[in-house]
Amino acid sequence: MAEVEETLKRIQSQKGVQGIIVVNSEGIPIKTTLDNSSTVQYAGLIHQLVLKARSTIRDIDPQNDLLFLRVRSKKNEIMIAPDKDYFLIVIQNPSA
Amino acid sequence: MSSSGSVGPKVTQRLKHKLGFKSYEKPKDSTAREQQRKAAQVLDAEGRDVTPRPLCPTFLGVLPLDEIFSSKGSDRSKPTSSFADLLTSSSFLESTSQSSLSPKDSWTKETIDSLTLQDVNPNLPAPYKVPVKINRVEEDLTEDMLDEVVQKVITDRDTLTLLDLSLTHGVSEEAEDSNAVQERNVLYAELCRNRTNNDKYVDGATQTLNGMPKVKKIQTNKNIVVDEGATATNWDLHDSYCEQKKTPEAHEADIQDLTASTGKGQDRTAESISGDTGSTVSSLLEKCEDSFKARPDLEDVLMSDSFKSSLLVMERAVATNVLLAELAAYKNLPVLEDPDRTAEPGFGEQSDEDEEHLSTPTMKHLWVFVCDLTKGYKATSMAWSKKNSNILAVGYIAHDSKNPNPGLICCWSLKNPKWPERVYSCHSDVMSLDFSANNPSQLAVGMKDGSISIYSVNTEGETAFIASSREGSRKHLHPVMQVTWTKHQLKLSEKERQDVLVSVSIDGRITKWFLGGSGLDCIDLMKLKKIYDAKKKAAGGKKVEGNVLVPAIPALCFDFHPTEYGIYLVGTYDGLIHECSVSNNEQFLNTYKHHIGPVNHVEWSPFSPDVFLSCSSDWSMHLWQRGVSAPTMSFRSAYSEVHIAQWSSNSPALFAAIYKQWVEVWDLNSNIMFPTIVHHAAADVELTSLLFARDSDSVLVGDTEGQVTVYKLPNLRVGRTKKVESLDDIIQSVSSHRW
Numbered sequence: 006m007a008e009v010e011e012t013l014k015r016i017q018s019q020k021g022v023q024g025i026i027v028v029n030s031e032g033i034p035i036k037t038t039l040d041n042s043s044t045v046q047y048a049g050l051i052h053q054l055v056l057k058a059r060s061t062i063r064d065i066d067p068q069n070d071l072l073f074l075r076v077r078s079k080k081n082e083i084m085i086a087p088d089k090d091y092f093l094i095v096i097q098n099p100s101a
Numbered sequence: 102m103s104s105s106g107s108v109g110p111k112v113t114q115r116l117k118h119k120l121g122f123k124s125y126e127k128p129k130d131s132t133a134r135e136q137q138r139k140a141a142q143v144l145d146a147e148g149r150d151v152t153p154r155p156l157c158p159t160f161l162g163v164l165p166l167d168e169i170f171s172s173k174g175s176d177r178s179k180p181t182s183s184f185a186d187l188l189t190s191s192s193f194l195e196s197t198s199q200s201s202l203s204p205k206d207s208w209t210k211e212t213i214d215s216l217t218l219q220d221v222n223p224n225l226p227a228p229y230k231v232p233v234k235i236n237r238v239e240e241d242l243t244e245d246m247l248d249e250v251v252q253k254v255i256t257d258r259d260t261l262t263l264l265d266l267s268l269t270h271g272v273s274e275e276a277e278d279s280n281a282v283q284e285r286n287v288l289y290a291e292l293c294r295n296r297t298n299n300d301k302y303v304d305g306a307t308q309t310l311n312g313m314p315k316v317k318k319i320q321t322n323k324n325i326v327v328d329e330g331a332t333a334t335n336w337d338l339h340d341s342y343c344e345q346k347k348t349p350e351a352h353e354a355d356i357q358d359l360t361a362s363t364g365k366g367q368d369r370t371a372e373s374i375s376g377d378t379g380s381t382v383s384s385l386l387e388k389c390e391d392s393f394k395a396r397p398d399l400e401d402v403l404m405s406d407s408f409k410s411s412l413l414v415m416e417r418a419v420a421t422n423v424l425l426a427e428l429a430a431y432k433n434l435p436v437l438e439d440p441d442r443t444a445e446p447g448f449g450e451q452s453d454e455d456e457e458h459l460s461t462p463t464m465k466h467l468w469v470f471v472c473d474l475t476k477g478y479k480a481t482s483m484a485w486s487k488k489n490s491n492i493l494a495v496g497y498i499a500h501d502s503k504n505p506n507p508g509l510i511c512c513w514s515l516k517n518p519k520w521p522e523r524v525y526s527c528h529s530d531v532m533s534l535d536f537s538a539n540n541p542s543q544l545a546v547g548m549k550d551g552s553i554s555i556y557s558v559n560t561e562g563e564t565a566f567i568a569s570s571r572e573g574s575r576k577h578l579h580p581v582m583q584v585t586w587t588k589h590q591l592k593l594s595e596k597e598r599q600d601v602l603v604s605v606s607i608d609g610r611i612t613k614w615f616l617g618g619s620g621l622d623c624i625d626l627m628k629l630k631k632i633y634d635a636k637k638k639a640a641g642g643k644k645v646e647g648n649v650l651v652p653a654i655p656a657l658c659f660d661f662h663p664t665e666y667g668i669y670l671v672g673t674y675d676g677l678i679h680e681c682s683v684s685n686n687e688q689f690l691n692t693y694k695h696h697i698g699p700v701n702h703v704e705w706s707p708f709s710p711d712v713f714l715s716c717s718s719d720w721s722m723h724l725w726q727r728g729v730s731a732p733t734m735s736f737r738s739a740y741s742e743v744h745i746a747q748w749s750s751n752s753p754a755l756f757a758a759i760y761k762q763w764v765e766v767w768d769l770n771s772n773i774m775f776p777t778i779v780h781h782a783a784a785d786v787e788l789t790s791l792l793f794a795r796d797s798d799s800v801l802v803g804d805t806e807g808q809v810t811v812y813k814l815p816n817l818r819v820g821r822t823k824k825v826e827s828l829d830d831i832i833q834s835v836s837s838h839r840w
Contacts, residue, residue, distance in 0.1 A: 009403050012412045015520055019416075020423045027402065035399045063336030073414060084418050086411035091402045093411045099422040 016095060023081060026094040028052060035091075047083075051094055055087045157256060417516040424518065427467040430813055431515070431797050464766070464780050464800065464812035470495070470513045471808040472520050477501055478509055480803030483792040484534040486558075488541030490796050491515040492522070494558070495809055496531030496546065508548060510534065512558050513809070523558050525566075530580075537586045539600040543567070547581030547604050553614060553621060555602075570614065570621040579607035579655070587661040587669075603661070603669075609653025611671065611681075627686050629654040629673060658702050660713070670713060672700030678715055680727070693725055695732050702745045708753035712832065716746035716758060726832065733832050736767060738776055745791045754831060755814075757800055759791045764802055766814060769831050780812065 017025060017038060024039035024047075032052035037044040059071040074085040081098040143152045296302045402408055421428060429436045470493070478497035486492035497509040508527030530549035537543040542559045553576070554569040570576040586600040602614040602621075609629035614621045655674040662668040667683035668690070676696035679689040698719035706712040711727035720740055723732035741760040749755035754769035758776075765776035782788050782804060790803035798814045 006404060009409065009412065012409075012416060016412070016416050016419055019419045019519065022419060029399075029402060035402065060334055060336070063339075064334055067336040067339030073418070075418070082422060084415060086415050088407050088411060090405065091408060091411075093408070093415055095415055095419060097419055097422055099425065 019097070021081075021098045021100065023096040023098060025096075026092075028092040028094065030090050039096075047094060047096070051083070051085060051092065055085055055092055059087065416520070417514070420517045420519055424468055427811075428515070430465070431467055431794070431799055431811065433797060462778055462815045464764070464778055464814055467799065467811040467813050468518050469808050469810045470511075470518045470521075471806075472511075474509070474521070474524060475511065475807030477504065478807040479787075479805040480790050480807055480809050481531060482533045483790050483801060483803060483809065484536055484544075485792070485795055486536045486541060487538040488536075492558075493792075493801070493809075494534050494536065494544055495803065496534045497807060498530040498532075498549075500805075508546075510544070510546060510556070512544075523561055525556055527554065532581055533583045535585050537600045537602075538588075539586075545584045545586065545602050547584040547606075549580040551577035551579050551581055551606060551608075553577070553581060553584060553602070553604055555616075555621070568616055568621050570623070576621075576623070577604065577606040577608055577610065577612070581606045582657050583659060585659070585661065588666050603659075605656045605659045605671065607655040607657070607674075609656055611656065611659060611669075613683075625686065626683055627671070627681050629656050629671065629679070655699075657699055660704050662705055663707055664710060670703045670705070672703045672715060672717075674699045676700055676717060676719070678703055678725070691728070693730060693732075695723055696721070698742075701743060702747070704746065704748055706748050706753070707750055708748075709832075714746050714748060714756060716743035718742040722746050722758060724832075734769075734773060736773075736776075738765060739763075744789070747791055747793055749793050750795050751793075751798060757791055757793065759788050759802070761787050764788060764791065764800070764812075766800070773831070778814070 013025060013036075016022060024037065024043070026034050026039065026044055026047055027036040028034050028048045028051070032048055034044045034048040039047070054076075055071070055074060058074055062069050062071045071087055074087065076083045076085070081096055084095045084097065086093040142150060145151045426436050475497060478499050480495050481498050482496040484494050486494070491514050493513045493515070495511050495513060497511070499507045499509070506526035506528075508529050508531040510523075510525040510527060510531060511521035512523035513521045527546065527548060528550075529552065531546055532549055533547040535545050537545065542557050544556045544558050546554045546556065548554070552570050555567040557567050581604050584602060584604045586602055588600060603611065603626065604614065604623075605611050610625050611627040611629070612623040612625050614623045616622075656671050657674060658672040660670050662670075669681055669683070671679045671681060673679065676694065676698055678693040678696070678700055680691035680693070681689050693715075696715065696717040696719055698717045700715055700717045703713055703715045706714065712733075713725050713727070714722060715725065715732075716722040720737060720742065722736040722743055724734035724736070725732050736758075739760055741762070744759045744761070746756055746758040749757070752768075756767050756769075758765045758767070763779055763781040766778035766780075767773075768777040771777055782802075787805045788802055789805055790809075792801040792803075793799075794801065794811075798816070800812045800814060801809055802812065803809045
């Protein structure tokens with residue numbers, strides 16, 4: 006447990022990391038470093054995106070599965086590690 | 102009601118229909134009627150008056166209804182009111198019969214007033230005005246008028262024939278049996294005509310009984326309707342199928358459109374796919390345990406293994422994001438310009454500048470492998486993983502002798518320079534590391550107390566420790582200076598060659614290790630003994646073998662030949678380099694003597710066979726050819742001990758050397774007298790280890806701060822001739838030049 010906390014702290018301390026959100030399988034954020042409204046917004050929107058992405062990958066080949074999703078935008082990058090029980094979302098702006 | 106036009110061509114029948122309200126007649130009415138009747142009389146054979154009574158006399162001109170009604174307020178009487186009702190409700194048809202015109206003459210506007218309207222059908226020529234206002238009645242009502250009985254008769258209007266298809270009777274004249282049909286029609290018309298006065302036909306009437314309708318009410322429960330939606334996707338079907346395949350006997354399930362793979366014909370109840378509660382997974386099968394599965398909560402999620410691996414990947418992703426440009430430079434990939442990123446002075450500009458300058462190329466600092474764990478240590482040795490070129494193992498020695506973990510091993514990944522992938526602590530200072538090629542996860546460590554350990558880097562923590570020679574009886578008693586895995590020469594084919602761990606130690610033994618019953622056991626390959634008579638013997642010298650117990654000479658380094666297995670060089674404390682063979686543990690094959698001080702490092706050239714480089718604490722480095730007793734080239738540039746000199750694995754004529762305070766990179770293509778690049782370390786920091794990157798033009802330098810810095814070498818051949826001179830040519834030229 007402490008290891009996990011430490012790792013999260015390390016990620017948070019990397020350059021440009023704006024926030025980390027852990028969302029459970031229903032889209033409810035269970036751990037976050039952002040403020041409440043942003044968290045809820047990110048959680049809801051990204052939940053849908055990941056479901057869609059996963060559905061896409063698996064529709065093409067049912068034996069395939071989504072491992073990691075990165076969305077690069079003008080201002081930052083959202084990295085999502087999806088799993089059966091949770092999503093791990095990290096928002097980073099590497100040039101900041 | 103009306104027998105309107107079906108038979109009989111072109112004869113519109115008059116309506117003889119009267120809706121009359123006949124009440125008793127007053128005498129004056131009858132006289133009027135008789136007057137009317139006498140106008141046209143038809144007498145039958147017996148003189149009876151059978152004058153057809155006129156149906157509805159037509160009035161000339163427009164006759165507004167209100168004028169009819171205005172006759173002395175007669176419309177005010179009771180029947181009038183009902184008549185008014187009938188007016189509004191019923192439709193008036195105009196009779197267009199010609200014959201009704203005959204009594205027309207007798208009808209004038211004046212007669213209207215006097216006549217009772219018994220036989221009169223107030224006839225309205227089209228169009229008629231609906232009486233909107235009945236306000237013409239202004240005359241005072243008298244009692245007499247009220248008592249008058251006014252009769253109004255209402256009849257239907259005649260049928261207007263708009264289209265008469267009676268001729269054809271639905272059969273075209275061009276049809277085959279139209280003639281027959283027409284004949285039958287004619288016959289039927291005859292029949293109908295004869296029917297009217299014929300005794301054969303009698304009209305009869307019947308009455309049907311209509312059952313009394315009865316209303317019965319009934320009440321039921323409301324059907325509860327629930328809307329359910331589901332999405333069936335390709336992968337969902339696949340998942341369901343796989344789940345079902347796994348547990349065929351466990352549950353009873355109904356399969357609707359999945360083919361029953363079991364073929365046993367069992368009835369199956371529905372099963373569901375568990376887990377994805379919030380998603381739009383459609384469930385073809387329903388498992389019974391679904392209800393028992395609790396939702397994973399925060400703790401479960403955070404402790405699960407998959408979360409840890411996700412964290413790992415995420416950490417790497419974040420770190421590589423930060424170091425994107427540097428990593429690209431390391432891998433020699435072009436750095437793509439991000440148009441939306443705020444402009445940073447990137448590497449591109451610097452390299453351009455360097456290319457222009459050409460005079461003093463420098464190494465570019467890329468990044469540093471450092472973390473909190475390595476503070477207070479100094480990096481002593483580094484090794485790349487043989488299988489995965491992203492993995493780097495670094496051995497550390499603690500500065501502080503009271504540190505409970507005097508030795509530390511960190512396995513770093515290129516993708517995450519902020520935190521090592523694996524951390525192992527050792528009981529003693531780590532002097533040397535090497536990865537095995539055959540078992541890529543095995544890492545051999547040689548330590549200061551003379552013990553050798555093997556770790557498996559697949560796992561973390563204590564389970565990684567495989568074996569150690571601590572308890573061995575014949576272990577080294579002195580610090581192990583170097584360990585290496587090398588291929589044994591006795592095997593026949595390339596694939597079968599197993600790695601053998603060989604170590605060299607200050608006690609002068611070169612030993613081969615293998616995994617014995619309890620830990621590592623060893624066999625001595627060679628024992629270095631002092632050569633007393635070296636000066637007296639020939640330079641290519643044989644050793645002196647004596648029965649005298651001679652002290653062993655510390656061996657500081659060794660290196661196996663890259664292609665000839667079993668041939669190795671040993672550098673010793675007294676400046677000799679011995680060439681030995683695995684098969685001969687008594688004699689040296691050759692001895693190279695030129696160094697004055699201890700030889701710190703020897704290394705065969707990976708490109709040119711039989712050329713090796715040696716460096717020593719006598720401030721010099723020598724390039725030797727095998728078999729030649731004197732060094733071919735010497736390099737002396739600074740007044741400091743050379744700790745390590747290593748060949749580059751990419752360029753044949755490139756090597757680097759570590760002094761205490763700086764790194765030198767020699768490019769023999771350009772300059773054999775002076776180093777091409779000199780890089781100084783920061784003040785107070787001593788450089789302790791060096792490693793070339795295998796797939797990149799980079800150099801890793803370890804220092805006493807516990808940092809391992811990655812530098813990128815510039816492209817040294819820019820601006821010069823593109824032809825790469827091999828080391829042999831250089832040597833040739835040097836040799837020929839010399840003599």
